[in-house]
Amino acid sequence: xxxxxxxxxxxxxxxxxxxxxxxxxxxxxxxxxxxxxxxxxxxxxxxxxxxxxxxxxxxxxxxxxxxxxxxxxxxxxxxxxxxxxxxxxxxxxxxxxxxxxxxxxxxxxxxxxxxxxxxxxxxxxxxxxxxxxxxxxxxxxxxxxxxxxxxxxxxxxxxxxxxxxxxxxxxxxxxxxxxxxxxxxxxxxxxxxxxxxxxxxxxxxxxxxxxxxxxxxxxxxxxxxxxxxxxxxxxxxxxxxx
Ligand SMILES: C[S@@+](CC[C@H](N)C(=O)[O-])C[C@H]1O[C@@H](n2cnc3c(N)ncnc32)[C@H](O)[C@@H]1O
Ligand SMILES: O=C(O)C(=O)C[C@]1(C(=O)O)C=C[C@@H](O)C=C1
Numbered sequence: 212x213x214x215x216x217x218x219x220x221x222x223x224x225x226x227x228x229x230x231x232x233x234x235x236x237x238x239x240x241x242x243x244x245x246x247x248x249x250x251x252x253x254x255x256x257x258x259x260x261x262x263x264x265x266x267x268x269x270x271x272x273x274x275x276x277x278x279x280x281x282x283x284x285x286x287x288x289x290x291x292x293x294x295x296x297x298x299x300x301x302x303x304x305x306x307x308x309x310x311x312x313x314x315x316x317x318x319x320x321x322x323x324x325x326x327x328x329x330x331x332x333x334x335x336x337x338x339x340x341x342x343x344x345x346x347x348x349x350x351x352x353x354x355x356x357x358x359x360x361x362x363x364x365x366x367x368x369x370x371x372x373x374x375x376x377x378x379x380x381x382x383x384x385x386x387x388x389x390x391x392x393x394x395x396x397x398x399x400x401x402x403x404x405x406x407x408x409x410x411x412x413x414x415x416x417x418x419x420x421x422x423x424x425x426x427x428x429x430x431x432x433x434x435x436x437x438x439x440x441x442x443x444x445x446x447x448x449x450x451x452x453x
Contacts, residue, residue, distance in 0.1 A: 214240035220408040229412040231277070231302035239278055239305075245399035247344065248392070248443040253374055254284040254343075256441070256448070261288035261339055264370040269338035272361075273298040274329040275345025279309040279322065285339065286320045294338075296322040299329050330357055334364025341372045343448075347417050354420070355428055362432040365453045371434065374441075374448035376419040392444040425449055 217238040220226075229235075235242065244250050265271055265285070273282040276298035286296060300306050306326040313322050325332070330353055334340065340361050346354055361371055379385035396406050420428075422439060429437040429451040437451035 214238055217242040217245065218405075220405040220412070221402065223404060224408070226408050226411045229409070229416050231300075231305055233304045236278070236302075236304045236308045240280070243277075243280075243344075245401065246396065248395050248446055249441055249448075253441060253448050254280055257281055257284040257341060257343070257372065258288035260370060260372065260450070261285035262290055264339045264368075265289045265291055265294055266338045266366070266368075267291040268293045268336075269366060269369075270294075270334075270336050271296045272334060272337055272340040274332075274340065274342045275348070276300045276309060276324070277302075277305050279313050279324070281341050281343045282322050283313070283316065285341070286316075286318050286322065289320050294320050296320060297325065297332075298322055299325045299327050299332055301326065301328045334361050337361070337365045338369045339372070340365065340369070341374075343372070343374045344376070346373055347375050347419050351418050351420070355431060358428050358432040362434060362453060367453055369453045371429075371451040371453075372448065373425065373451070374446070375425065376417065376445050377447050378419045378421050378445075380421050380423065388444045392446075395444060419445070422447060422449075 215238045219234060219238060261271065271285055271294060273296060276282055277300060279298055282296050282298045298309065303326055306324055310324050313324065329345070330349070349357065365371065379388060393406060426437055434451040434453060437449060439447050439449050441448040
């Protein structure tokens with residue numbers, strides 16, 4: 212999707228908490244692809260995974276869908292009949308724009324968009340569930356219940372994909388991977404001011420876990436197998452199979 216160049220944090224200002232509002236929506240594809248290493252690769256892989264895991268007569272969930280990039284990627288891979296993608300986000304601005312965007316594509320696989328809180332929606336008959344950089348925005352205390360609910364709503368053999376920003380428990384390693392991430396942002400044209408103002412804006416709203424936290428949570432929910440399939444600097448994408 213074409214989008215405006217992200218300059219939201221380019222001028223000095225009194226920084227308030229980061230919100231997925233109209234201003235962010237207008238630049239979101241540019242923002243996320245310049246801020247998340249491997250974002251395009253992760254979307255491509257969602258497509259490959261959906262072609263393997265999505266079975267006929269099942270539901271697919273895109274939780275925290277923003278503009279629907281993960282839904283579109285999965286839709287490209289789905290080969291089975293009678294599949295419905297349910298894409299959920301609690302930002303009105305995101306859902307409005309996602310709806311316009313999805314209308315521009317023709318497909319046999321319907322995408323149902325809902326403006327709702329993913330902690331409150333029912334998950335049922337799911338062959339694939341994706342949280343692509345969404346869990347980090349939930350209150351940490353709510354994450355176990357969400358993953359447990361997803362497990363309960365999944366079909367045997369179903370796939371959960373969770374992509375996240377990470378913290379590392381070893382301080383020197385954390386510092387090094389954070390420094391490399393900042394170099395990645397600089398390399399994508401973000402200034403020191405943009406980097407530091409965005410960091411301040413995210414401080415209260417984005418709470419990354421460690422890989423160990425994620426793996427322990429998958430196990431507590433009932434997933435017998437989970438693994439990291441992609442990792443770069445402060446970011447990873449994980450898979451868990453029911
Ligand atoms: C980084 S964006 C996700 C990017 C998107 N999945 C993609 O692949 O392009 C995080 C999204 O999660 C949404 N979100 C955060 N908390 C949520 C919640 N409790 N319920 C629903 N959506 C939520 C935000 O509105 C935002 O659009
Ligand atoms: O950690 C950062 O500095 C980021 O910009 C990360 C991040 C994310 O992981 O979701 C934060 C907000 C935007 O959605 C795009 C990227």
